[in-house]
Amino acid sequence: MQNIDDIFKSRVNDYHYNTSYPLTPQHWQKYKTNRQLSFADIKDYSWYIHIPFCKTLCKFCEYTRFKAIDSEAEKHYLKIISNDIANFINQNNTKEAILHGLDIGGGTPSALSHSSLYELMLMANDYADLLTKAGDFCGSIEGSFNTIDEEKIRIIANNAKNIKRMSFGLQSSAHLMKGLNRNNGSVKHMVKVFDWCRRYGIKILNIDLMYGLPNQSKEDITTVMAIVKELMPEHITIYEYRTNMLKGDMPSDVDTRYMQYSQLFNLISDLNYDGHFGGNTFSRISDDGLSSYLHHRMIENGSYKGFGIAAQSKICNGLSYNIGKGGETLKDCMAHDTFEADSQTYILPPQEMLAKYLAISGYYGKFRLSKMNDIIGHNSMKAFKSEFEYLLNNKMIAIDHDWISITKEGFKYYGAILSLFYPHEVTPTT
Ligand SMILES: C[S@@+](CC[C@H](N)C(=O)[O-])C[C@H]1O[C@@H](n2cnc3c(N)ncnc32)[C@H](O)[C@@H]1O
Ligand code: SF4
Structure with missing residues (x-):
């Protein structure tokens, strides 16, 4: 049996260890079940609606997305989602449930036609209004600059009062983006x-940036940050390029990615945004930079229900993915009257749920002891005594009351750090 130091060192340069979990789709095969995930006894959750259409398909993207389709086909897609939400409400005791968040993402929801976007806003808003919303509820929708216009912003703001946040991807410099379609x-x-968003009342705007992209230079980061300075969004989210679902290796090494993250962190801090080193979200409005869906999912380890193609759902002992996650074509998915047909459901042991929680929290660069204890049902400091000792002795993590944060030194190897808490047999090749 390898010791922790050997395991850790063998993983520090392996880019498969990031915020994705499981590391291979095969790993969860043994936990697959024909049962649906049941939300009947769950009283707190958030919702996610996946709109998989984009005007153009960026070469770097590993989400489930398809080239935009005609308005009639979009409406058919929305109809299936509407039926799935209605079924969820009928099957579960939603009168007693608290809805903590609602994110509409993709793909690119703003790539929908005006009339489809209008239908989606009414539908999402009306269904969310059937539930009691948490005090910090803040719905969020994703868009892209090349699909949005004034009318679409007006449609969102006027018809979906539950949506108060909008997120736009910028990623990196125009020069770099051009080569990535x-x-x-x-x-x-x-x-x-x-200006339109603020005028119509969408108060919280987020910009997504990426680092670790193929051929990305220091100048690409400086250039994109000059645009961020002009826009001054309320939130900034930075993503490390992941290739787990894409063909091909990672184009950069761990030192380059660390340097690029540090450059972004310093430039964002210079603009007076709050955030911590190792975290991916920044805010200039005294919050954690997250939509309430993401807050509930990442920080609270909350349950979530996903609607639409390939959407993920999670409860305390399992996860499921709607049809589309298995690489089915759009036509295959749309041939059903529910996206929950042929879904993949996994009932997972606590150690797998813990690994998933840590991978999700990896975005935030921090995770909570109390959540770890809840998941495994006993004291995680005892259960992972040697792992904690190793990481603390090497100053990779710091513990402050309930929070375990990855340190500035540790962040370079965050994937390897998280992986020490994964079940031992898990590797990217098993
Ligand atoms: C679900 S995408 C949709 C956003 C919207 N369609 C757009 O592109 O502006 C959310 C964010 O994920 C990030 N992203 C896309 N592909 C990624 C990848 N391969 N690795 C890491 N982050 C990625 C991008 O920053 C993107 O803005
Ligand atoms: S990054 Fe956004 S616009 Fe580009 S393909 Fe992915 S979801 Fe579509």
């Missing part, structure tokens, strides 16, 4: 989009 348009257009 993405065009965000002019800075002038972006400024106009932000």
